Amino acid sequence: MxxxxxxxxxxxxxxxxxxxxxxxxxxxxxxxxxxxxxxxxxxxxxxxxxxxxxxxxxxxxxxxxxxxxxxxxxxxxxxxxxxxxxxxxxxxxxxxxxxxxxxxxxxxxxxxxxxxxxxxxxxxxxxxxxxxxxxxxxxxxxxxxxRAKQSELQALQARIRPHFLFNTLNTGAALVHQRPEEAERLLLDLADLFRAALAGPRQILLEDELSLARRYLEIEALRFGERLQVRWELPRVLPGVTVPALSIQPLVENAIRHGAERMARGDVEVAVSTTPDTVVVRISNPLPEAGGTAVPGHRVGLNASQVRIEALTGGRGSVRTETIGGRYVATVRLPVGPA
Structure with a gap:
């Protein structure tokens, strides 16, 4: 689209x-x-x-x-x-x-x-x-x-591609050395993620974007093994709303990098809820015990997701982060209906 x-x-x-x-x-x-x-x-x-x-x-x-x-x-x-x-x-x-x-x-x-x-x-x-x-x-x-807004979005997309691809390649390299029998599954998931990352700025269905996030989590689950637990809470039927490609996947990646990667045992929860006017996607992960606060990063993925979703929805959509009960929660709100 x-x-x-x-x-x-x-x-x-x-x-x-x-x-x-x-x-x-x-x-x-x-x-x-x-x-x-x-x-x-x-x-x-x-x-x-x-x-x-x-x-x-x-x-x-x-x-x-x-x-x-x-x-x-x-x-x-x-x-x-x-x-x-x-x-x-x-x-x-x-x-x-x-x-x-x-x-x-x-x-x-x-x-x-x-x-x-x-x-x-x-x-x-x-x-x-x-x-x-x-x-x-x-x-x-x-x-x-x-044109300035398009250039800004393309620049953000260009910044997030290496951020996403290099981390995924490092995951693949570690996995190939540890469990080569699962390389075929890894390559298939990587092919889908690379195809989405290299396709350029575009809009896709929320269902397809969550599918990309699922493939990324499958790769990370192979890497972390029992150290990572993934929970999905999805409605029986997802609304046909669109999102910028690779706008939710970076939030899932942040949950891994700032949560499970820093803990002996962690989890990522992806929950989708709907109302007649809004679709809410929540990605949460436990905070490392030291201090109980999120470790600051470069916020490239978060900022890119926020700007692109607000641009797509004409300001009606949003990406917000907060700490609730020892968990770091990224909340994406998407309006149901045209902008």
């Missing part, structure tokens, strides 16, 4: 954007009402100008929203020019409606309605070009932000 790229029109349907459009329209109406050479009541002219400007702005936003499915395939620049064309068309439509409904009651200059329509067209073009420039700056900034 791949994340869908952002669409240029997405920002227009958000409440802050609509509010800013309305405020900009009021500012434009105020500028027109304060222009020199205006005869009659400026308050009346401000009210009428505000009515026209807001109708044009809202009609343009509404037209773009209603045709959004037809516009999804257009390039951002073509889409911006089309929006300018819609702005012009709606300006002429509102001017025609004002002439049709009010006629001579509308306060126009001595040169009449054609000159007023020409001025409105010029204003619409000026506003459209300013909006086009603002749109290009906004879209470029948004693309730069998306």
């Amino acid at each position: 791949r994340e869908h790229p952002p669409h240029p029109l997405d920002a227009l349907w958000q409440a802050p954007a609509i509010i800013w459009v309305l405020l900009a329209g009021e500012c434009l109406a105020g500028i027109l009402a304060l222009a020199p050479g205006m005869s009659g009541s400026r308050w009346i002219y401000f009210g009428l100008a505000s009515l026209v400007v807001q109708w044009v702005a809202l009609l343009t936003l509404g037209t773009l929203y209603l045709t959004r499915n037809l516009l999804t395939g257009l390039r951002p620049l073509r889409l911006a020019w089309l929006a300018v064309g819609m702005l012009l068309a709606n300006t002429w439509l509102v001017a025609w409606l004002a002439w049709w409904l009010m006629g001579d009651a509308w306060p126009v200059a001595a040169d009449g309605w054609p000159a007023l329509v020409a001025r409105l067209t010029g204003i619409a073009l000026a506003v459209g070009f300013l909006g086009l420039a603002a749109f290009q700056n906004h879209w470029r900034g948004r693309l730069h932000a998306v």
Whole structure:
């Protein structure tokens, strides 16, 4: 599964954007009402100008929203020019409606309605070009932000690959020397883990990610023997939520490195619980007896998992760690449903 790229029109349907459009329209109406050479009541002219400007702005936003499915395939620049064309068309439509409904009651200059329509067209073009420039700056900034986030995630993925692969290779090397008869099982598990690590940033089902964690624990169980006990508590059916590949496995690896590896006898518990809105994955391990606190590490795996899960879920998911009853617990919360 791949994340869908952002669409240029997405920002227009958000409440802050609509509010800013309305405020900009009021500012434009105020500028027109304060222009020199205006005869009659400026308050009346401000009210009428505000009515026209807001109708044009809202009609343009509404037209773009209603045709959004037809516009999804257009390039951002073509889409911006089309929006300018819609702005012009709606300006002429509102001017025609004002002439049709009010006629001579509308306060126009001595040169009449054609000159007023020409001025409105010029204003619409000026506003459209300013909006086009603002749109290009906004879209470029948004693309730069998306690319920066992708680069950050890829950098974290690149940092976690050797961290994970080197530890697994060391496990395999120790196992091959101690129990060569189990090398085939080790190689099969390693092949699955290497394939996931080298596939690059992607999303997989939670069930598949837990399967990778299970393979890693099988390798470590072969290495530690009776020193390591693994307990799984899974629901009968796992929800079809997705997670970044190798986002939970590093938390299991941390439980081994900072728990069982430092103890004469340790255990790792992986428990999954579900609610209608959330899936919770808990990985816990006992703390070494000296001091009863977790031994600090580089936190590469934890930080990478936290950043990638928060990015995938739009901030609704999380990775938290805590100490409960002499055990170190990493809790992953995943929302059920799209971000």
